[in-house]
Amino acid sequence: xxxxxxxTTKIALFRSLFRGRENVYARYWTNPAPAKxxxxxxxxxxxxxxxxxxxxxxxxxxxxxxxxxxxLLSDNTTYFLAIDFDKLNWLKESTxxxxxxxxxxxxxxxxxSRSGNGGHVWLFFETNIAAWKARQLGKLLLSEANIFSxxxxxxxxxxxxxxxxxxxxxxxxxxxxxxxxxxxxxVFMDDxxxxxxxxxxxxxxxxxxxxxxxxxxxxxxxTPTPVTFTKLQEIxxxxxxxxxxxxxxxxxxxxxxFGNQIFIPELYLPDVLYKFLKSKLNFPNPQFYELERxxxxxxxxxxxx
Numbered sequence: 001x002x003x004x005x006x007x008t009t010k011i012a013l014f015r016s017l018f019r020g021r022e023n024v025y026a027r028y029w030t031n032p033a034p035a036k037x038x039x040x041x042x043x044x045x046x047x048x049x050x051x052x053x054x055x056x057x058x059x060x061x062x063x064x065x066x067x068x069x070x071x072l073l074s075d076n077t078t079y080f081l082a083i084d085f086d087k088l089n090w091l092k093e094s095t096x097x098x099x100x101x102x103x104x105x106x107x108x109x110x111x112x113s114r115s116g117n118g119g120h121v122w123l124f125f126e127t128n129i130a131a132w133k134a135r136q137l138g139k140l141l142l143s144e145a146n147i148f149s150x151x152x153x154x155x156x157x158x159x160x161x162x163x164x165x166x167x168x169x170x171x172x173x174x175x176x177x178x179x180x181x182x183x184x185x186x187v188f189m190d191d192x193x194x195x196x197x198x199x200x201x202x203x204x205x206x207x208x209x210x211x212x213x214x215x216x217x218x219x220x221x222x223t224p225t226p227v228t229f230t231k232l233q234e235i236x237x238x239x240x241x242x243x244x245x246x247x248x249x250x251x252x253x254x255x256x257x258f259g260n261q262i263f264i265p266e267l268y269l270p271d272v273l274y275k276f277l278k279s280k281l282n283f284p285n286p287q288f289y290e291l292e293r294x295x296x297x298x299x300x301x302x303x304x305x
Contacts, residue, residue: 018175082157175188
């Protein structure tokens with residue numbers, strides 16, 4: 001797959017859609033020994049974060065480096081919502097989400113991830129809106145599309161309603177990285193999973209969502225409103241410091257699934273509570289360790305209950 005020469009017009013178009021913090025960006029790095037990789041914010045020698053510039057964006061689009069941006073702005077607003085899907089059913093569920101967004105006349109766009117085994121659904125806003133409102137819109141669409149499990153749905157960006165006061169929030173990799181594009185990854189696709197032949201022409205057709213429309217959708221399908229509460233202690237083995245208070249959501253309505261047990265869909269759990277339950281309320285499975293001790297196969301036997 002070929003990619004055109006990157007000029008200032010294309011960079012301006014790109015940055016008009018994928019807008020995060022301007023005063024910082026993250027760079028993807030790899031370390032062959034030991035084998036590690038990840039993203040880290042870029043700092044200058046004076047320990048000040050390096051701002052995102054057209055030159056940096058061009059280097060990403062050309063394939064010289066891979067860049068990530070921080071969607072949660074310092075005033076707890078965002079210019080877009082991105083919903084991350086991965087694993088086996090990522091294309092099916094991301095397409096279902098796009099179809100549900102279309103029912104509400106919300107334009108959304110699907111990008112294949114860097115690995116090629118997942119995707120991001122992007123919704124762009126005409127102006128920066130409150131992050132909690134963007135995330136409520138995402139939760140509404142996931143609920144209406146009957147996507148309740150995190151087995152395919154991974155997370156939303158921004159990943160927080162409000163800053164904790166530490167760091168810059170979660171980052172998301174920018175699409176259209178030059179080398180990945182050659183492998184048909186980090187590109188925008190149609191509803192059959194095929195990349196659009198001209199990515200730049202496609203980006204020119206992307207529409208942004210007004211705050212008015214978002215408010216209308218959230219009024220038609222009521223969603224939780226933000227309240228302030230003290231977060232559970234940060235799930236981090238390296239610190240015992242409690243988090244500052246942040247905004248989350250609460251509602252008097254809780255959805256349950258009744259079967260041989262009662263299930264609460266993970267989608268309806270606040271992120272911090274979901275992390276707490278996954279981290280702190282997993283109990284060791286004695287059967288697993290007994291099989292392991294005896295040298296038997298532990299296939300299909302969970303380590304934790």
